Amino acid sequence: MKHSPTITQTSRSKMQATLAVARLTVAALAFTAISASVGIAQDAALTGADVKGPVTLRMVSCCKPTYFGPAVDEWNKANPDIKIEQEVIPFAQLNDILESRLRSQDSTFDILIVDPPRTAAFAAKRYLKDLTAAFTDKVKDKINPESLNAVTFQNKLYAIPVFNSTQILIYNSDMLEKAGIKPPSIKPEERTTWEQVVADAKTVKEKLKVEYGIGFSQGQSYYQLQPIIMSAGGETGLSGPNNLTPNVNNDAWKKAMSWYGGLFATGIAPRGVPFTQMDAIFTSGKAPFLATSTDRVREFQKQNLKFGVAAFPKFAGGKAYTPCDSFALGLNPYSKHQVQAAKFLEWIGTTKEGGFASAAESPNVPANLLIRDEVSMQMEKAGTNLTGLTDLIKFETSNTCVHRPASVAYIQFETAFTQKNMDIVNGADAATSLDAMQNQLKTDFSRIR
C-alpha cells in the first residue's frame, strides 16, 4: 500500500503522457491535413488574385537582355500597374542559380525562363507552377504544338513557349565561289550531307589558305550534337521507363562522336577556341561554314555580312534531324503575384503584339503561330539570297524536329554529355569517353529516389 500512490502517480503520468502524445499526433495529423489541403488549393489557383494596386514583378531571364528586353519594355509601357523587371543570367549558370533559389523557396521573383528539356526535372521538384488549368484553352491553336509538348510533363503544362528553334548551315558565299564550290541547297529535299560539307570545307581551307573549315556555334552542347548523332543512327541516349536508362555507348553514338572529334583533330574545326567565339571565326572569314541556329540570320544581316543559308546536313544514307525548342516562360510556385505574372505570359505567348515584341531583337523562330511565318518572311526578305528560308523553317520545325529526351535526369545527362563532348573535342578517344559516360550516368541515376 505504501507504494500505491506512487504507482497511481506513475500510471497517471503515463496516461497523461499517452494522452499528450495522442493529442500531439492528432494535432500533427490535423496540421498535415490542413497543410495538404492548403497545398492542393495553392496548386489549383494562382496567387495574387486579392492583390490590389500596382505591382512590380521580377523575371529571371537568361543569355542576352535582348531576348525578352523589347517585350518587357513594351509591356511596361502598356501596363503601368504590372511592371516587370528583368534579371538576366548567363545560360551556363542558369540552372545552378534557379536550382539554388527555388530549392530555398525564393519568392522574390515571379517569372522564370524555362529551358524545355529541363521541364520534367523542374516539374518533379515542384519548381514550376502547374499552368494546365489557367492556360490549356488559351494556348490552343496559338502556340506550336511541338513546343507545347516540350514543356508538358505527365499531361500537365508547366510553361508558355515563347521561342522555338531549328538549325541551319550558314556559308560564306564569296569563299565558296572563289574556291569553285557549289553552295549547299536551302531546300530540305536537296539537303547536303556532312561528308560533302567536310570535303568542301577542306577544299576551301586548302585553296584559300583559311584557318578552318567549319565552326559549330553550340558545338559543346547536346542540343546541336543530338541531330548529328541521330542522323548516324543513334537514339536520344535515354530510354526505358521515365527515360532513366542511359544508352550512349552504342555503335551509332561512337561513330558520330568519333567523326565529330575528328573534325577538331584534323583542324577542320577550331580546337582550343571557345564555342562562344565560333560566330566570330565565321564572320571574320576564318571559316567558310557555320552550323548554327536561325537566330544568327538576323544577327549576321545586321552586320551586313554576305552569306547563304542551307538546310542542316545529314549523314549519307542517314535520316535528317534538327533540334528544336527554345526558351519558354514559367511561373515561380512561390511567387505572390502569379495572377499578374500569368497576364504577361498570356500576352507574350498568345497575342500578335506580344509575339512581335518578343521577336523584335531575338529573331529565333517564334513558338507563337500567329506570327511565326511573318517573322521568318521578314528574315528571308532582308537577305539577298535567302529565298526559301521561311519554307525551310516551317519544314524543319514540323518534320525533322527532335526533342531532347523528357527525363527528370536530363540535367545530369546533359552535364555529363557536355563534359565528355569537350574531352572528345580536345582529343580524347570517343569510344572510351562514351563508355565512361555510360558508367557515370548509371551511377548517377542509381541515386535518384
Added chain:
Amino acid sequence: MSEVARQGASGQGTPRKPDNAIKWGDAVTGYLLALPAVVALLYLRVIPAVDALWESFHQRSLFDQTQKMFVGLENYVFLFTQSPTFLQSVKVTLLFVVLTVAVQTVVALALAVLFTQKGWGMSFWRTLVFLPITIPTAVSAVVWGTAFRGDGIINGFLLRLGLDPQPFLASSSQALWSITILASWIGVGYWMVFLIAGLKDIPDEVKEAASLDGAGAFRTFFSITLPLLRRPLAFVVVANTVANFLQFVPAAILTQGGPQDSTRFVMYEIYTQAYVQGDVSLADTQIVLVLCVLLAIVAVQFRLLKAKD
C-alpha cells in the same frame, strides 16, 4: 586629499571588493566584445558544419527536398567505392595544392627578398606584383582563358619564337599547370606582402653581426633570414594550402573540370553535386570529408611549426 585619493596614492588599504568588481567588469566587457564574433562563428561556421555532418548521414529525395531518409554511412561508402568523380577530384586537388603552394611560396619569397633590397622604383614594382590580387578572380580567369586559347597571345608568342603552339587548357596534361600559373599570378603578390613584413621584422643588427662574422649573402639568407622568417613563412604555407584547396573559379569558368577531369577540383565537384545533380546529401558528405582533410593539414602544419620552436 580625500580618503579615496589617499588610498589610491599610498597604494595601500584598497578594498578587495572593488578590485574584484573591476576585474569582473573587465571580464563582462571582454565577453560582450567577443560575443558578436562568437555568435558569427557559431552561426556561420560551427552550425553549418554540424548540419553538414548530420545531413551526410541522410539522403534527400531528388524530387522533394523536404523528404530525407537516414542512410548511415551509405554516402561515404558511395563516394569511396562507386562515385566516378570524387576520388579523381581529391587526387587533382592534392596535386594542384602541392604544385601551387610550392610555386607560389618560392616565387613570393624570392620577390619579397628582391623588393626589400634598396633600389630604384622598388615600391612601384611591388605594387605591380600585388595588383593581380585586386582584380576579381573571375576577371583574371577570363583574361588568362583568352591568353591560353589555341589562337591566343601566348601561342602567338611561341610561334614568333619558332616553337609549336600548345593546347594549354584543352590538354589533359597541361590544363592543371595552366591553372597553376593563373593561380600563382593572382596569389604571389598577396603572399609576398606577408613575407615582406616578416623580412622587415628581422633586426638589421642580426644581419650586421652575421656580416661582421664573415657570412656572405647566401649564408646570411639560409642561416639568418630563413630561420627568422619561419613564422610568417609557416602562415603563408598554411593559409595558401587552405586557399588553394578551396580553389573553384578557374575550373568553373575555364575548364568545367576537364579535359578528362584533369582540373576537377574538389570544390567544383561539390558544387556540381549540389547545384547540377541536385544531390545535397552527397555534397554535404563531401564537405565533411574536405573539412576533415583541411583540419588535418592545418593541425600537422601547426604541429611542425611548434616542434621547431
